[in-house]
Amino acid sequence: MPEPDVEAGEVKISARDVQVFYGDNHAIKDVTVDIPDKAVTAFIGPSGCGKSTFLRCLNRMNDTIDSARVEGDILIDGENIYDRGIDPVQLRAKVGMVFQKPNPFPKSVYENVAYGPRIHGLAANKAELDEIVEKSLRGGAIWDEVKDRLDAPGTGLSGGQQQRLCIARAIATEPEVLLMDEPCSALDPIATAQVEDLIERLRGNYSVVIVTHSMQQAARVSQRTAFFHLGDLVEYGATDDIFVNPGDERTEKYISGRIG
């Protein structure tokens, strides 16, 4: 187990000895990792290695799976999110998430973005809400494409637009951490490039954690990379180091395409 490297900046999320079980299946083993603020951290690894599972621990989305059990500590800004007193609803307002498959609500573009601010009471009136929606859609780099059809259904947009809409929806609640679970796996190269540009811009304000199957993507967008294999965190460090000088044989094999 490599020592957590905290040079990259202020630590936003720190996980200590995290174990995840799905029934009897031990999906995450002893993961200890520090995720920096205002940077992009990529989780890579072969399918089924537990990277998405670990990601879902960070906003307690695993709570929705009956058989899932999480042990260990995950601290965000020093607070243990698995503490009894923590309300997952409040946690998820602070830790936004974008899913693998774009999943806009079957409502208008406007309603999609406005839903989060509305349930959290972030806008006092219609004008404020309009402002939040516009800001979020601009933040999601989709404003120019949808500003004339805010009333059109969000499900009618193209795949890439839908995913950017989902990102805009996630940042509308002003989270501090943004989790992205293979956000580009359903997108074509052009849409992927747009989303990657967007991630690059989001880095300034958020702690972004992205799960990806594409090594090139991890190399392009992230500053830190964690390599998972069969539930273990094999290696974690600066992206450049991981890709140029992998410390572990398994990392090297995976990156060069010989396992996975």
Next chain:
Amino acid sequence: MSAASVDAPLDPPPRPKSSLLAPSDRTRRRRAAERRFRACGVAAISVGVLFLAVLAAAIIRSGAPAFTRTVVDVTITLSREQFERAEGQLLKTAAYEAVLIGALQEMLEEREERAPFDAASLRRILGKTGGSLREFFRANEDRIGRPVEFTLPASSRVDGYMNGRVSRDSLTDSRFLKAADLDLVDALAGAGIIHSEFNWPFITGADSGVDNPGGAGIGAAVVGSFFMMLVVLALSLPIGVAASIYLEEFAPRNWFTDLIEVNISNLAAVPSIVFGILGLAVFIQFFHLPQSAPLVGGLVLTLMTLPTIIISTRASLKAVPPSIRDAALALGASKTQAVFHHVLPLAMPGILTGTIIGLAQALGETAPLLLIGMVGFVARGYPDGFVAGFTDPNSAMPAQIYTWASRADPGFYEKAWGGIIVLLIFLLSMNIVAIVLRRVFERRW
């Protein structure tokens, strides 16, 4: 496999050239199988449509006569003495009928009618009329002593003769109608005194006595069914949807919820008469709710409808993609918010479909009503108001149809078919409402 065979590709064996234009044996067999399957499908649909057509034709052919009635136009002048004498008698309606027959006789004599007639034959031609005559004159005493034009129903046998149900050959002389009377009927029909008209009283009226099929109407039973459906809708939809949402979205999966689930499925298959006897024991004998009341009928049918609604609601909640729930939860919506803001609206079309199927079943149910006294009860009138609609004794459409079908007079047979047509129209309008609502709620995702 040796190493050599991996490195050097094997020489492919020579293959016969095939033509894409000549179908192979496999293709031919596959196509034949496909054709057979399609033929089976078309045949199944055709049989279904044929049955439906036969059924519809039979219902319309047998039920249509119920919507026309044969009436006699007659002008009566009731003198003050006649009125007082009639009111003084024991059999008051009979006295009015005697006046009517007198007036009819006078009219026929004036017209020099050649067909033989007497008071007895006229009495056989006319239906039960005394009641309505008496009602009219008691309500309008100022019309006494002046000529009043009446349109009064003919007897059910004459009605049957005009509709083709009774013919001269099939008629055996009885105290109800003699073959000789038909000459008089023909003559009166030729003169326009007896004619057919649309049977409004059938649609708006209440049930009549067993000897008066001509006066029987289904209106009161329609009202009874309507109030029952209100009870069913108001109770089973909220309870059913709430139970489904809890079971599907919130309840933990354990042996207890499994048990509940199995029992709900079993409940859907319980014979309806069991619910009827439960309703009798619980609602009437224990809670002392009124007998024969649409309220009790509605409660019993609610029990029957609940499993249907719960099962279909759970199915439509399950059909909402989990990604929608995840999206809402990840935004920081609580579980309740995710369900009510996103899942429930998407499940709404399915819930409505299930509800309407449940209501349609309940609407057509007769057996449970047998046990709570809504069958065989003669629905003699309309309820006095909205509340009375729930608590006053009444019948329901299928119960009324069953009552008519079991009566001896063939005139009621016709009414039963007519009642079925009204029931089907009621059902169709319910379905149309459901389809419209579904369109309103339907969204793509």
